[in-house]
Amino acid sequence: MKENKNIDKFFKDALYNYNVEPPQYIWEDIKGDILKSKQTKRRVYFSAVAASVAIIISFLSGYYFTGTNTSKLISENTVSQIVKPSNEIVSNSSLINTGIVENNSIKKTVSKTPIIEKELKIEKNNSNKENDNSFSKTNNIAQLSNKLIDKISAVITLKKVLSIKKRNNLNTLAFQPITSEDKEKVKVYEGFVEEKEIKNTWALAGQFSPSYLLGNKLNPKIDQSSMLLTQKDQASHNNEKALLAYNSGMKVGYTVFNRLTIESGLYYSKLGQQIDNARIDVNELAYYDGGELIEANSYTTSSMVGEIRYNTQASNSNDINVHPSAENTVKSVYVDSKLLQNFEYLEIPVMVKYKVIDRKVDMQLQCGLSPGFLITNKVYFEQNNAKQWIGYTEGMNSVNYRASLGIGIDYPLSKSLSINFEPTLRYSLNSISQFSEIKPYSVGIFTGISYFFN
Amino acid sequence: MEELNKIIKGCVAGKSVYQEKLYKLFAGKMYGVCLHYSKDSTEAEDILQEGFYKVLKNIKTFKNQGSFEGWIRRIMINTALEKYRKQKYLYLVNDIYEISEDLSFDEILSDIAAKDILKLIQELSPKYRMVFSMYAIEGYSHKEISDMLGITVGTSKSNLSRARAILQKRVKELFYPAKSQLKLAK
Numbered sequence: 001m002k003e004n005k006n007i008d009k010f011f012k013d014a015l016y017n018y019n020v021e022p023p024q025y026i027w028e029d030i031k032g033d034i035l036k037s038k039q040t041k042r043r044v045y046f047s048a049v050a051a052s053v054a055i056i057i058s059f060l061s062g063y064y065f066t067g068t069n070t071s072k073l074i075s076e077n078t079v080s081q082i083v084k085p086s087n088e089i090v091s092n093s094s095l096i097n098t099g100i101v102e103n104n105s106i107k108k109t110v111s112k113t114p115i116i117e118k119e120l121k122i123e124k125n126n127s128n129k130e131n132d133n134s135f136s137k138t139n140n141i142a143q144l145s146n147k148l149i150d151k152i153s154a155v156i157t158l159k160k161v162l163s164i165k166k167r168n169n170l171n172t173l174a175f176q177p178i179t180s181e182d183k184e185k186v187k188v189y190e191g192f193v194e195e196k197e198i199k200n201t202w203a204l205a206g207q208f209s210p211s212y213l214l215g216n217k218l219n220p221k222i223d224q225s226s227m228l229l230t231q232k233d234q235a236s237h238n239n240e241k242a243l244l245a246y247n248s249g250m251k252v253g254y255t256v257f258n259r260l261t262i263e264s265g266l267y268y269s270k271l272g273q274q275i276d277n278a279r280i281d282v283n284e285l286a287y288y289d290g291g292e293l294i295e296a297n298s299y300t301t302s303s304m305v306g307e308i309r310y311n312t313q314a315s316n317s318n319d320i321n322v323h324p325s326a327e328n329t330v331k332s333v334y335v336d337s338k339l340l341q342n343f344e345y346l347e348i349p350v351m352v353k354y355k356v357i358d359r360k361v362d363m364q365l366q367c368g369l370s371p372g373f374l375i376t377n378k379v380y381f382e383q384n385n386a387k388q389w390i391g392y393t394e395g396m397n398s399v400n401y402r403a404s405l406g407i408g409i410d411y412p413l414s415k416s417l418s419i420n421f422e423p424t425l426r427y428s429l430n431s432i433s434q435f436s437e438i439k440p441y442s443v444g445i446f447t448g449i450s451y452f453f454n
Numbered sequence: 455m456e457e458l459n460k461i462i463k464g465c466v467a468g469k470s471v472y473q474e475k476l477y478k479l480f481a482g483k484m485y486g487v488c489l490h491y492s493k494d495s496t497e498a499e500d501i502l503q504e505g506f507y508k509v510l511k512n513i514k515t516f517k518n519q520g521s522f523e524g525w526i527r528r529i530m531i532n533t534a535l536e537k538y539r540k541q542k543y544l545y546l547v548n549d550i551y552e553i554s555e556d557l558s559f560d561e562i563l564s565d566i567a568a569k570d571i572l573k574l575i576q577e578l579s580p581k582y583r584m585v586f587s588m589y590a591i592e593g594y595s596h597k598e599i600s601d602m603l604g605i606t607v608g609t610s611k612s613n614l615s616r617a618r619a620i621l622q623k624r625v626k627e628l629f630y631p632a633k634s635q636l637k638l639a640k
């Protein structure tokens with residue numbers, strides 16, 4: 001024991017404060033490393049700014065395109081051509097403020113059971129806040145790919161070095177000099193091995209994504225029995241435009257092996273559309289529309305997605321007779337306000353991710369299926385920033401299956417945290433409505449923070 | 455101390471003049487540390503360069519708790535450990551040394567040059583060098599060493615024991631051959 005302490009002390013005394021001047025070039029190399037790191041930082045900031053600008057531009061362009069393709073309003077002339085003389089036109093529908101409608105018959109019904117029964121909920125315009133997100137540009141992806149190729153060549157070189165040395169003499173392998181070129185290759189290989197070691201098995205992420213509804217496969221199944229309604233419906237559909245949709249939620253991922261991850265979670269998604277200058281049909285008599293019973297003295301509005309049914313009836317009617325068609329039984333009212341159709345879904349996505357680039361900044365390809373369960377189907381009447389819940393859209397499917405395909409980019413913030421950007425294309429496999437063939441597809445950038453753990 | 459604080463503040467602000475001052479202040483001593491965790495000066499230079507870069511990059515995280523020199527030293531050792539962990543798969547051989555002598559170190563002359571002693575450590579295989587340097591020179595416990603190297607406490611003890619035995623033999627062979635032979639002859 002004493003012997004052990006002696007030898008320990010012998011070496012400690014000699015070496016603990018051992019001081020040797022290192023070669024001058026080491027400081028020059030360190031200075032070079034610092035300079036390189038500063039330049040990289042500048043590049044990252046520049047990329048972040050550039051990516052933010054790109055996102056803002058894409059937001060604005062998305063808003064512009066979704067806004068302009070349906071912004072054409074129906075003029076008074078168009079309305080007068082479509083609507084029969086017997087129908088009345090509200091010149092300035094200030095239903096919310098006054099409830100006064102010019103036509104007597106309508107005024108009568110409105111005064112009996114005014115549309116506004118519930119208190120107004122004034123909501124401020126919620127402008128979508130754009131996150132200061134950034135993601136790596138394609139340049140970076142190309143660079144990463146090149147580095148990946150370097151690593152593969154490094155692995156091959158390393159194997160070569162090892163096999164040659166093993167052949168020569170296995171026992172003296174540790175003491176054989178390795179050429180500087182070999183060392184460089186081995187360094188690259190080591191980086192590759194080390195990165196694999198620190199990966200965690202589980203990941204928990206919170207994400208948010210605004211999405212642009214790019215369009216849908218539209219084939220409305222409108223009741224052909226009434227040409228009048230069909231024409232009016234088609235005119236109305238021109239006033240419909242998609243609202244900015246968004247998704248948010250939490251997901252859990254499990255890494256099956258190095259590059260393959262399976263994810264699932266719970267997401268809330270919201271989509272909808274806006275109808276400008278909405279036409280409200282006042283159905284004086286009951287009739288069947290496409291197999292659906294429209295009750296007497298009810299309000300309806302036709303939309304691409306389905307018929308909007310109102311919570312209130314025009315009057316308490318005793319008329320139980322059902323008329324064969326809507327001819328001469330419908331009075332239409334045009335309002336210069338908006339109707340907002342909102343659909344909210346709870347989604348349980350199942351995604352498979354495959355890591356294409358396994359570096360500091362990872363990149364994955366991902367695809368999956370996401371059943372969305374309709375939890376809210378509401379229609380609002382909006383005027384002067386005041387929103388009132390007035391009804392629901394008829395014939396919505398309770399489940400909508402969405403396929404998604406995307407690219408995931410993970411930028412590490414620390415060993416267990418990373419920020420992710422996932423440009424994703426989502427496509428509905430079945431129609432959201434029973435009456436129309438509407439399969440919306442959207443593009444969005446899911447952004448969030450991931451937490452990794454074992 | 456005042457001067458060191460000023461240098462540290464300058465480094466936190468990213469001023470290259472103070473970075474160079476800090477390097478000049480600690481380079482010699484830290485190079486000495488790196489040398490006894492390396493097989494040769496080239497490897498030690500690599501560790502010094504990498505370690506000092508980390509020091510300058512992370513200097514703002516130094517909380518003035520404990521000595522600054524201890525903090526830098528720890529970074530150098532950690533850098534050496536990282537390098538060792540990366541390279542350990544290259545060292546496939548097991549050193550097998552038999553120790554049959556039991557001589558006293560009291561008799562070893564104290565004026566042996568440090569660089570010769572360093573050479574003995576550098577000749578050890580990496581796993582023995584790491585454990586011995588950490589235990590005998592730095593004063594880490596076997597538990598700490600096992601955590602830092604990712605080995606068991608038993609392996610740490612066994613490696614230390616073998617390292618000691620090898621060093622004992624080499625010290626006696628090189629610095630005190632006459633005495634060694636004399637005792638062996640008895």
